[in-house]
Amino acid sequence: MRRKLLCVAMTLSLGAAMTSQANTLRMAEASDIASLDPYSVTESNTLGFLHHIYEPLVRYNADLKLEPALATSWELVEPNVWRFELREGVSFHNGNSLNADDVVASIHRAIDPNAPIRVNVPTVVDARKVGEMSVEIVLSTADPLLLNYLTNVYIFDKEWMTENNALNAIDLRKGEENYATTHANGTGPFQLESRQPDAKTVLAVNPRWWDTPQHNLTRIEFTPISSDATRVAALLSGEIDLMYPAPLQDVKRIDSTAGVKVLQAPSLRTIMFGMDQRDDQLHDSDIKDRNPLKDARVRKALYQAINMELIHKKVMRGNSRNSALVVAPEVPGYDAALNQRFPFDPEAAKALLADAGYPNGFRVGLDCTNDRYVNDEEICQAVVSMWARVGIRANLTAQSKGNHFQKMLGGGSDIYMFGWATLPMLDTFSALTGFLATPADKLGTWNPGGYSNARIDSLIDQISGELDEPKRRAMLAETLEIARDEVAVIPLHQQPLSWGIRDGITLPQTPDDKPRLWYAKVN
Amino acid sequence: MLSFLIRRLGQSLLVMLAVALLAFSMFRYVGDPVTNMLSQDASVEEREQLRESLGLSEPLYVQFSTFVVQAAQGDFGISYRNQRPVSELIAERMPATLELVAVAFIISLLVGVPMGVYSALKPHSWLSHVFQTLSLIGISLPTFVTGILLILTFSVTLNWLPSFGRGEVVSIGWWSTGLLTASGLKSLILPGIMLGLFQVTLIMRLVRAEMMEVLRTDYIRFARARGLSNRAVNFGHALKNTLMPVITIIGLQLGAMIAFAIITETVFQWPGMGFLFIQAVSFVDIPVMSAYLLLVSLIFVVINMIVDMLYFMLDPRLCADRGTANSH
Numbered sequence: 118m119r120r121k122l123l124c125v126a127m128t129l130s131l132g133a134a135m136t137s138q139a140n141t142l143r144m145a146e147a148s149d150i151a152s153l154d155p156y157s158v159t160e161s162n163t164l165g166f167l168h169h170i171y172e173p174l175v176r177y178n179a180d181l182k183l184e185p186a187l188a189t190s191w192e193l194v195e196p197n198v199w200r201f202e203l204r205e206g207v208s209f210h211n212g213n214s215l216n217a218d219d220v221v222a223s224i225h226r227a228i229d230p231n232a233p234i235r236v237n238v239p240t241v242v243d244a245r246k247v248g249e250m251s252v253e254i255v256l257s258t259a260d261p262l263l264l265n266y267l268t269n270v271y272i273f274d275k276e277w278m279t280e281n282n283a284l285n286a287i288d289l290r291k292g293e294e295n296y297a298t299t300h301a302n303g304t305g306p307f308q309l310e311s312r313q314p315d316a317k318t319v320l321a322v323n324p325r326w327w328d329t330p331q332h333n334l335t336r337i338e339f340t341p342i343s344s345d346a347t348r349v350a351a352l353l354s355g356e357i358d359l360m361y362p363a364p365l366q367d368v369k370r371i372d373s374t375a376g377v378k379v380l381q382a383p384s385l386r387t388i389m390f391g392m393d394q395r396d397d398q399l400h401d402s403d404i405k406d407r408n409p410l411k412d413a414r415v416r417k418a419l420y421q422a423i424n425m426e427l428i429h430k431k432v433m434r435g436n437s438r439n440s441a442l443v444v445a446p447e448v449p450g451y452d453a454a455l456n457q458r459f460p461f462d463p464e465a466a467k468a469l470l471a472d473a474g475y476p477n478g479f480r481v482g483l484d485c486t487n488d489r490y491v492n493d494e495e496i497c498q499a500v501v502s503m504w505a506r507v508g509i510r511a512n513l514t515a516q517s518k519g520n521h522f523q524k525m526l527g528g529g530s531d532i533y534m535f536g537w538a539t540l541p542m543l544d545t546f547s548a549l550t551g552f553l554a555t556p557a558d559k560l561g562t563w564n565p566g567g568y569s570n571a572r573i574d575s576l577i578d579q580i581s582g583e584l585d586e587p588k589r590r591a592m593l594a595e596t597l598e599i600a601r602d603e604v605a606v607i608p609l610h611q612q613p614l615s616w617g618i619r620d621g622i623t624l625p626q627t628p629d630d631k632p633r634l635w636y637a638k639v640n
Numbered sequence: 641m642l643s644f645l646i647r648r649l650g651q652s653l654l655v656m657l658a659v660a661l662l663a664f665s666m667f668r669y670v671g672d673p674v675t676n677m678l679s680q681d682a683s684v685e686e687r688e689q690l691r692e693s694l695g696l697s698e699p700l701y702v703q704f705s706t707f708v709v710q711a712a713q714g715d716f717g718i719s720y721r722n723q724r725p726v727s728e729l730i731a732e733r734m735p736a737t738l739e740l741v742a743v744a745f746i747i748s749l750l751v752g753v754p755m756g757v758y759s760a761l762k763p764h765s766w767l768s769h770v771f772q773t774l775s776l777i778g779i780s781l782p783t784f785v786t787g788i789l790l791i792l793t794f795s796v797t798l799n800w801l802p803s804f805g806r807g808e809v810v811s812i813g814w815w816s817t818g819l820l821t822a823s824g825l826k827s828l829i830l831p832g833i834m835l836g837l838f839q840v841t842l843i844m845r846l847v848r849a850e851m852m853e854v855l856r857t858d859y860i861r862f863a864r865a866r867g868l869s870n871r872a873v874n875f876g877h878a879l880k881n882t883l884m885p886v887i888t889i890i891g892l893q894l895g896a897m898i899a900f901a902i903i904t905e906t907v908f909q910w911p912g913m914g915f916l917f918i919q920a921v922s923f924v925d926i927p928v929m930s931a932y933l934l935l936v937s938l939i940f941v942v943i944n945m946i947v948d949m950l951y952f953m954l955d956p957r958l959c960a961d962r963g964t965a966n967s968h
Contacts, residue, residue, distance in 0.1 A: 145804075148919070152723050159678065236682050287723050298723050313816075314722060314732075315919065316805060316911040342804050342909045343919070346788050350803045354795040488922070519671020519924045526675065526687075559683040 140639045141336040142622065144632065145348055145360040149315050149341035154297035155271045156227055156234040156286035161540050164269055165631030166339065169320055170210075171271030171303030174201055174220070175264050179625040179636050181447055181543065183264055187215060187272055187304065196259035196584065203250040207327045209274040210301075210308040217246040222275040222284065224254060232286035237541050238266045239559070259582040261589055262544055269541045277302045306330060306635040307337055315341060332637050352377055352617045358639070359624070359632065363617035365434055365491060371617050380618055380626045383438035383611040385445045386538040388490055390483075390500075390607040391552065392416055392531070395567025399531045401482030401512055409479055410531070410566075416604035417459065418469035419532075422507040423500055424461045425609060432495050436613035442597050443537065443548045445611045447628050450545025450593030455601060466507045478508020482531035489518040490536050491612040497534060528565045535563065536612065540629060545593045549577050553600050568605045648948065652941040657708070659937035663930055664704045673720050673924035694720075696926075707930055717927035721920065726931045730913060735815045736806060737912030740904070741897045743832035748839035749890075755840070756847025760855065761874060771844065778841035787834040787907035794830060802827050804909040831908040835901055839893055846889060850882040888947060895943040899936045 150163040155171055158164065168176070174188035188201040207215040224244035227234050240263070243255040256263065278284045278297070287295035301309040306328065307320035320337040322330075340357065342348040345364040351357045353374055363371060368379045392410040393399060399408055409415045425439045441458040444451050470478060485497035494515040501511045511532070525533040539547040554560035554577050555569040573596050580596075583589040600606070614630050624637040674691050691697050695706060710717065716726035755775075759768035778786075795803035807823030809816045818824025854860060855878055863873045902914030909915070913932060920928035 151721055154723075157723055233678070236678065236686065294718070294724060313809075313911065314724075314729075315915060316909075340805060340909070343915075344907050344909065347791060347804050347907055347909060350788075350791045350796050354799055354803055356795070356802060356804070517671060517922070519673070519676065519922075520669070521671075522675040523672035526672075556684075558685075562683050 140334050141338060142334050142359060142634060142637055142639055143338045143340065143357040144634070145340045145342045145351060145357045147341065147343055147345075147348070147362060150318065150339075152287075152298045153301045153309070153312065154283075154286060154295060155269075156232050157295070157298065159233060159237060159541070161538075161629070161631065164541070165629075166318075167271065167301075167303075168305065168631070169307040169337065169634060170301045170305045170309055171273070172305045173269065173271050174203075174267050176268055177543070177627075177629075179627060179633060181627060181629065183268070187220075191264075193584070194253065196582075197256040199254045199256070199263055200247065201252050201254065203252065204327060205250060207304050208325055209277065209304050210323060211274065211277055213274050213276055215272070215274075215304060216249055217252045219275045220244065220252045220272055221246050222278060223270065223273045224252075226273065226278070226284060226286055227270045229285055231288040234269070234286065237269050241266070259584055261580075261582075261584050261586070262542060262546060265542050265544055268543075271303060273297075274302055306332070307334075310336075328635075330635065332635050334634060334637060334639060337634055349617070352619070355619070358619040358622055359616060360618075361614070361616040361630070361632070362491075363615040365436065365613075365615065368434070368436075368615060376620050378618060378620065380616045380624075381436050381613050382626050382628060383436075383445065384538065384614040384630055385447060385540065385543075385611065385628045386490070386536045386630075387440055387443055387445060387611050388493075388496070388534065388536045388609045389443060390419075390609070391525075391533050391535055391564070391566045391568075392419075392606070393528075393566045394569075395528070395565075399481060400529060401480070401531055403480045404475075409473065409475060410481075412473045413603050414469045414473040415475065416607070418466040418473070418507065419504065419509065420604050420607045421459050421462045421469070422466040422509065423503050423607070423609070425458065426461065427503075428496060428499055429610065432492050432499055433610065433613065436615065437491075437610040438613075439610045440608050441601055443553070443600060443606060443608050444539055444545045444597070445628065448539050448543060448545055450590060450597070452590075452594040452597060455594060455598050463503075463507050470507060470509075475508070478510065480510040480512060483511040483513045483534075484521060484525055484530040484532070485513065485515045485534040486518045486521045487515040489521070490534070493534060496609065526563070526565050528567075530565070533565070537563070538629065543629070545597065546577075546580060549573065549580070549593075549596055553577075553596065553605055566606075570599060570603065570605070573599055644952070645949075648945055652945060655941055656934060656937050660708065660711075660930065660934055661704060663933040664707065665700060667924075667926050667929065668700070670921060670929075671924045673926060676923050677720055711931070711934065716931040719920070719925055719928045721923040721925045721928070726927045729916060729928065730931060730935065731814060732816075733911060733913045733916050735817060736910060737898060737901050737905070737914060739818060740828065740831055740835060740901055740910060740912060741894070743828045744834075744836035744839065744897060744904075745890075745894060747832050747836040748843055751836075752840040752843030753847055753886075756844040757851060757874070757879060759844070760848045760851035763852070775841035775844050778837050783834055783838060783903050784907055786837055787831070787904060790830045790834055791907075801830050803830075806911060831904050831910055834907070835897060835904040839890070839897065842893065843886065843890060846886050847882060850885055851878055854878045854881050888950075891947055892943060895940045898939055 146162060150166045151158045151160060155164055155167045172186050174186060175183050176186040178184045187204050187207060189204050191199055191201045194200050203215060203217060203220065221244045226232060227238055228241050240256045240258060240260040241254060242257045245253050247253050281296035283296040287298060306323055306326045308323045310319040310321045312318040318339040322335045342351060348360050349367045352360050363379050371377055371379050394411050397408055398405060429435065429437050429439055439458060441456045442451060483497060485493055487494040497513055497515055501513050504511050524530055537548055537551060550560050552563040553573055555574050556564050556567060576592050576596050580589055580592045616626060621640050622637060624632060627633060674687050678687060678690060695703060719726050719729055722729055755771050759771045762768055791803045794801045805827060806818045807827035808821040809818045809824055810820045818828060860873060860878055863877055901912060902918055905912045905915040906918050916928060917932040
């Protein structure tokens with residue numbers, strides 16, 4: 118009898134193993150997701166992965182266009198009140214069905230002043246139930262970007278949160294644990310099977326998903342592999358099916374191996390140099406009586422002295438997209454007509470410097486990361502030698518992101534490298550408020566250089582409440598044009614995404630660097 | 641003995657406090673954790689507020705004393721990155737590191753001791769020369785290079801062994817073990833070799849040198865003169881006396897292996913304590929970094945204390961010295 122049972126058990130487990138092997142996608146990324154609670158982080162890799170388990174009211178499709186998810190339709194009741202009709206027949210992984218109470222409780226959890234995700238929904242002040250399947254979201258002011266914001270607010274089950282005392286997101290300041298950090302219950306195409314932090318997170322397909330699956334996966338195994346060489350080796354040896362980022366220096370090697378390839382495309386992230394235009398004297402310069410970077414001619418000279426074609430070809434190996442604007446083409450507000458770089462021209466740069474009163478150039482500090490952007494340190498080294506040719510002696514400090522951003526945001530840098538993907542907002546407005554606005558309160562938090570233009574500031578004010586989309590786009594374009602012409606920052610390029618992938622897997626490569634595996638097919 | 645023990649304990653505490661203080665004074669150079677914790681859109685005030693409430697704007701000595709007081713009560717705080725209690729995180733990762741170190745340790749003993757014995761007994765045979773050369777390579781190659789080479793050979797080219805992770809693990813209470821599954825055992829081989837390789841060469845050289853020394857002593861000659869078999873002389877007398885200093889050294893190395901499994905764990909994505917620490921450094925996760933450094937100093941202090949006490953028991957002269965000269 119015992120033996121018989123054992124046999125049955127073995128066949129069962131064998132059977133389970135066979136089906137689970139059937140369409141498993143094994144994915145590796147450089148770092149693990151920080152938490153299973155989408156309200157406790159703002160990191161895009163964590164939010165991107167958790168989108169497989171949890172879903173928002175509206176989501177982006179594979180072309181980064183908004184589409185209905187848990188809400189089927191919405192309308193403006195008042196300029197600052199939106200009404201959402203919820204999808205019928207959606208159930209959470211624990212079997213509870215979605216209703217207005219869940220959405221209200223979720224929004225309240227997200228807008229709690231201590232919830233880390235609060236910053237992603239800045240204008241939302243309340244949510245209220247107006248029917249069993251309809252909810253109103255109240256804003257502090259008219260906001261054309263509400264839908265963009267909501268793509269990052271994943272909906273929880275109220276009963277589940279209440280049962281497990283997780284109605285509030287974790288507050289690190291209190292030093293308490295939160296049930297949702299280690300457990301998950303969403304409505305998404307996949308449900309959590311197991312998780313070992315820094316080792317493996319396994320998702321199984323959700324058979325009751327409300328949407329018609331375009332994928333054919335039954336399981337996702339997510340493994341963080343932080344060492345580049347190991348991640349490449351794991352792909353080459355067939356232990357994983359998809360990995361990102363694929364290190365640029367290994368792209369050729371992966372492509373030349375049978376059975377695997379690299380998908381590459383420019384991402385949303387624009388890499389730029391910001392410049393100190395606020396202080397009367399630079400921190401690391403031989404010009405002591407004034408700040409040369411306040412002069413737009415000097416900034417333009419720095420711009421024109423950089424040979425972006427060379428960086429594109431040599432440093433980025435042809436995989437970046439040079440840009441004159443601070444946002445990528447996929448970002449609403451981008452205007453192709455404006456995307457004209459000032460030409461690379463060392464002679465013109467020298468003339469501009471002489472014109473501004475620096476015929477022999479000057480010394481300046483340049484701060485870069487060495488572990489944040491694709492080839493960040495190499496780009497800066499190349500720029501240093503290009504600037505040297507027009508007499509700018511840049512003193513390069515390349516350091517880890519923690520130190521770099523501390524120095525930069527503290528206003529201690531002369532010229533600093535930073536990247537902007539406009540995420541999570543996915544709109545040009547993010548760049549405006551982030552680093553083109555004059556620093557004040559919530560504006561210009563990434564503008565330690567203190568670039569300031571009154572016209573841009575007044576446009577930002579108008580854009581923030583403009584609900585007429587064509588008008589809004591026109592104003593966005595105007596700010597981009599001003600910033601370009603004044604050389605508010607020196608835009609370089611959109612850095613590439615590169616995903617290593619096994620042959621036989623099809624997956625759209627979305628420029629926000631979030632693999633959406635509900636579009637993945639394994640054969 | 642008791643006074644010695646008490647004095648030792650006091651010294652150990654001081655050492656640990658010093659390590660914690662050093663660690664704390666270094667954290668300010670690692671960067672600002674708040675930038676990593678908040679999104680790009682967070683305002684200056686929000687950053688300041690978070691820094692304030694995490695106690696990061698306090699002067700160093702206040703942060704340090706808060707940490708010491710809480711650590712003394714067993715509270716190491718909540719990880720900034722993983723958002724879970726640090727003690728829980730470390731307890732969860734400890735089995736992975738300890739199993740890896742145990743395997744590496746066994747490999748280094750099983751390979752290193754016989755190699756050392758052989759090259760001591762037959763110093764001029766060609767195999768001894770091969771061992772010597774290999775040990776030179778083992779000592780001079782950086783461990784991450786050996787790790788990558790192992791992965792390239794055994795995972796990518798031959799496809800025999802996994803290149804990362806622990807494989808399937810089985811939980812026995814809070815202890816997760818990879819020793820009970822085939823994939824778990826397979827996963828242990830490469831990192832075990834990588835971590836053990838340096839120890840192999842060290843042990844081999846140590847055993848060889850010590851044993852050659854012992855083989856020259858009078859009692860070995862006497863044993864041979866008495867007509868004892870080679871086996872009895874070499875293994876019964878020579879090896880036994882060789883192992884005393886060897887055991888001391890490798891005991892201390894054990895601590896080093898636990899502390900420095902970091903590189904192996906990073907290369908093989910081994911979810912152990914060292915890997916936790918490396919990730920904490922890149923996120924500026926201060927609670928995890930301080931707890932880990934404290935734990936490592938504790939391991940060293942404990943091992944040193946055990947070794948000291950072993951000396952005491954093995955060598956009665958130490959007691960006598962202290963009694964007469966009262967020197968330390």
